[in-house]
Amino acid sequence: MDAIIPLSHNVSCQQLREKMAELIPEDAQIQTVLELGAGTAGGALALARRFPQSTFRVTDVSPYMLVISQHKFNKVGFSERASFEQVDARHTGYPDxxxxxxxxxxxxxxxxxxxxxxxxxxxxxxxxxxxxxxxADTYRGEYALSASFQEPWLDDFIHFNFEYEFAKAGFTELHYIPYAVGLWYMVGRKLER
Ligand SMILES: C[S@@+](CC[C@H](N)C(=O)[O-])C[C@H]1O[C@@H](n2cnc3c(N)ncnc32)[C@H](O)[C@@H]1O
Structure with missing residues (x-):
């Protein structure tokens, strides 16, 4: 995407990640972080800057993405803080x-x-x-249909009620945050037992 939209994509993506990381309070006890479908790990890098004591599993189903992610972590001197693993988000294999x-x-x-x-x-x-x-994800609702946004599963995606889906999965204290046209965040907790 950076190659397709060279002037703005990098900058807007960076802002998206920084804002996203800020949704987790700075005093939250974040030691271990997993990113799923990480792509080139922009999300993990923003969180690594916000939580300097934390360690990361950066994962994606594509090994090619992991190579770029690792390169980006190395470049900013964070290589000791992360491992890079090929993982399918549907069944990660990590313990409960x-x-x-x-x-x-x-x-x-x-x-x-x-x-x-x-x-x-x-x-x-x-x-x-x-x-x-x-x-974080992109367009919801019928608006997406008028945007020039082509994805094979778009029709399914835009009709999901994500507040309901996150709650059904078990998460609580959910906050849905529309950030900009075509972008929203969800933050939530898993209850202490
Ligand atoms: C649109 S990219 C988003 C990448 C990154 N999270 C970001 O925000 O820039 C979607 C990513 O999901 C990965 N992906 C697709 N299906 C997956 C799955 N079942 N498990 C894990 N990753 C998957 C793709 O390889 C790709 O890197």
Whole structure:
């Protein structure tokens, strides 16, 4: 995308990640972070800057994305803080209650509708009690149909009630935050037992 939209894509993506990271309070106890469908890890990098004590599992189903992610972590001197793993977000293989924060962005508009509840349930399973979920994605509702936005599963995606889906997966204290045209965030918690 940076190559297709060279002047603005990098800058707008960076802003999106920084704003997203700010949704988790600075004094939250975030030691372990998992990013699913990380792409080139812009989300993980923003969180790594906000929570300097935290360590990361940066994951994607594509090994090519992981190579770029690793390069970006190395470039800013964060290589010791992250591992890079090829993982399918539907069944990650991590033990229950593993991470203080599970994050992802722009993943669910890429997946068939049957996958969405599975991925959210998996995110919940591997979040520690008291931990956080942080998610961002793009257009919702009929507006998306008038935007020049082409994706094979778009019709499914835009009709999801994501507040309901995150709650159904088990998350509580959910906040849905429309950030800009074509962008929204969701932040929530997994209850302490
Ligand atoms: C639109 S990109 C978003 C990348 C990044 N999160 C961002 O916000 O820039 C979607 C990413 O999801 C990954 N992906 C697609 N299906 C996946 C799955 N089942 N499990 C994990 N990653 C997946 C793709 O390889 C791609 O890197």
């Amino acid at each position: 209650n593993s991470f203080d924060l599970v994050t992802s962005s722009l993943l669910l508009h890429e997946t068939p509708k049957e996958w969405t509840p599975k991925i959210l349930k998996e995110m919940y399973r591997i979040t520690k009690p008291g931990g956080w979920v942080l998610y």
